[in-house]
Amino acid sequence: MASLVKRLYTVANPPSVPKSTGPKPLLFGILGAAAIAPAALILPARSHPDVIIYAVAARSKAKAESFAKKHGIEKAYEGYQALLDDPDVDVVYNPLPNALHYEWTMKALAAGKHVLNEKPSADTAEETQRMFEFAEKKGLVLLDAYHYRFHPALKRAKAIIDSGELGVVKNVDVKMILTKGMFGDGDIRYDYALGGGALMDLGCYAMNCIRYMTSLNPTSVVAATPVAYEPASVPASYVKNVDRRMEATLGFPNDITATIACDLGVPHNFGLIPKIPKITLLVEGELGSLEMFNFVMPTLYHSITVKIKGGHTRVEKIYKGTEGKGEAWWSTYRFQLEALVDRIREREPEMWLEKQDSVDNMEWIEKVYEKSGLGSRPKSTYNAPFE
Structure with a gap:
């Protein structure tokens, strides 16, 4: 219990370290005063000697300045392009709504900036392909922020599966169930025009995790059943193509x-009692099974339970990397930041997501949407003139 409390405290209050003097630290700029930015980048940057959060841009100068003051950021810009025009910015973090990922990632790359792009990559696989091809053309690093993949607990779960201890894998199940009320009616996750939907927000993790654990891409979408998001009061702009819930069965080799x-919001029991969120990964093999609780945020708390048929059961918890990098309190975002900086500095990161991984993930998300009858999220209207 003491180690748990200490770890959680340090996650929220990471130590600040002296910044590097050679080479010069990378200066990061944030597009949008997004609620996810503190956990995803600002806090992790405190303990990285090679990272300074230097600038933030918002649609209004007042909002940017307020965010900058709160988080000790030097520069505040009105409008995203103003930040991209700053020659001192080395890396751009793009946590804008899904539908804006393509446009502003392409513009950031055009400005010569490396990009950490929030998941999902974009609204379509075609846009994702174009972003990565442009990054390659420019000689820049582009990473989709599937932060959970960088935590050593995921690496350990994958190693168990690959070891053959469970025998031949037969089934993989991922559940990401949140309780009603976590996101209000006006949340961008429910906005079709902004690339909203449960499959886009939570399902992109689930799809990525299944593909990672099997080391395979699906061959078919056997079934896809959506539950439409229905707001308490229906606005004139309401579009029924947004999934509050999505269930899908996939075929693999x-x-x-x-x-x-x-x-995104399973109804309460009896309309009153909130259900406990469920974030689980289950891999079933011929010889046994592996179940991982909280695979997305394992730093907070997790467990890897391995059950061998007719044999033993064990529980593992992995908080620190085995190759010398990382502390028990490092969040998934901190591990991700370490890998990103290593890649930019032309060092080999311990874990990385390659272009094809991102493209394939979006392709199969689109295929699930197609099977469900909801269709892909709207393609960006932005025409990148510099491809």
């Missing part, structure tokens, strides 16, 4: 099946 269930 070697007769492997996989199931996804993601829900």
Whole structure:
């Protein structure tokens, strides 16, 4: 209990370290005063000697200045392009709504900036492909922020599966179920025009996790069942193509099946009692199973339970990397930041997500949407003139 409390405290209050004097630290700029930015980048940067959060841009100068003052950021810009025009910015973090990922990632790359792009990559696989091809053309680093992949607990779960201890994998199941009330009616996750939907927000993790654990891409979407988001009061702009919940069954090579269930707001029991969120990964093999609780935020708390048929059961918890990098209190975002800086500095990161991984993930998200009848999220109207 003492180690848990200490770890959680340090996650929220990471130590500040002296910044590097050679080479010069990378200066990061944030597009939008997003609520996710403190956890995803600002706090992790405190303990990284090679990172300074230097600038933030928002649609209004007042909002940018307020955010900058709160988080000790030197520069505040009105409008995203103003930040991209700053020659001192080395890396851009893009946590804008999904539908804006393509436009502003392309503009950041055009300005010569490396980019950390929030998941999902964009609204379509085609846009994702174009972003990565442009980054390659410019000689820049582009990373989609599937932060959970960088934590050593995921690496350990993957190693167990790959070891053959469970035998031939037969089924993988990922559940990401949140309780009603976590997101209000006006939340961008429910806005079709901004690339909203449970599959886009939670399901992109689930799809990525299934593909990572099997080291395979699906071969088919066997079934996809959406539950439409229905706001308490229906605005004139309401579009029924937004999924509050999505369940899907996927076919894989070697007769492997996989199931996804993601829900942005499952109704309360009896309309009153909130249900406990469920974030689980289950891998079933011929010889046994592996279940991981809280695979997305393992730093907070997690468990990896391995059950061997007719044999033993064990529980593992992995908070620190085995290759010398990382502390038990490092969040998934801190591990991700370490890898990003290593890649930019032309050092080999311990974990990385390659271009094809991001493209394939969006392709199969689109295929699930197609099977469900909801269709892909709207393609960006931005025409990148510099491709």
